[in-house]
Amino acid sequence: MDNEILLRLYSIYQKELYLYLYSLCGERQQAEDLLHETFLKALLALPGGHTNMRAWLYMVARNLFYNQRKKKSREILMGEQEYLSEKQTDKDLLEKILEEEKRRELYRAIRKLEQKKQEIILMQYFSGMSQKEIAAVLHITPENVRVLAYRAKKELKKNMEEFQKKSAGREDTK
Template sequence: MVVKGIENNALTIIYEKYSKRLYLYLLSLCHNQQLAEDLMQETFIKAFMSLDEVSDGIVQWLYKVAKNLFIDTLRKNKNIISEDEFDMKTISDKTDILKELIAKERNRRLYYVIQQLPIKERELITLYYFGELKQEDIAQQMSLTHGAVRTSLFRIKKKLLKIMEEE
């Protein structure tokens, strides 16, 4: 079966490749696991239904669709943001539980610190590290210059380091 010129197999590959990154991005925006999951699913549905309109790369386009869906949801319901705890990592190696617990706690603290950033900074850092977008792509998506993205990422990393060291 072909959907607008793309085989189902290709759609599955795109979903498997980008769903986790997209979920983390949406989670960083809404702070709600269930909502992030719902928005991610809706993003792929909308994206796959309008694939013929893609002019940019598929990744940037998915992030754009996801952000627009989040903004629409935020406008409809002002109470969607919650402080749900996010479990960044499950313990998989029982032979080294202490090491895993330390890493898990560090990830939770980092996640918490990132969530305290202003939304623009949070979005930049999430797109770059979790979304694995290039600085040029982030600049285009957020209507910034490449230099502004590079400088902002440097400052945000410095800010995060300082906060983590203070703790």
């Protein structure tokens, strides 16, 4: 593969692949290592006639992650806490805490989904991939992606509603 092509692919897909890998593993260093390994594989083994480079790179990144996961046999830990500035007002601080809590709960709700549904939601909404691209990465049909995405959104809504009920219940007891 020509170095210019690889550099161009890197500049186009590096950020979104990093976010995808980070969402899978939850660790910056691991996501960076996997990202570099993905592009190394692209340098060494990219099929010349491949029509969808983006889907191919996602598939390589995903496979590298799961291979690494199998080797280490450990759970995926995700999330990082943000540090709050001392100069924020109480109102800003409260809003930020509430927003962070909503993000954490969305993350928890996504983590409750089965693995394939999690990946579809992450690829569709956080990476902006099409159903066709997701289907290529997961080796399923676009129709199956559509159905699983619908079911995942339905489950997410239910999980988020349960969280809101629990939160409201905690507020009532105070």
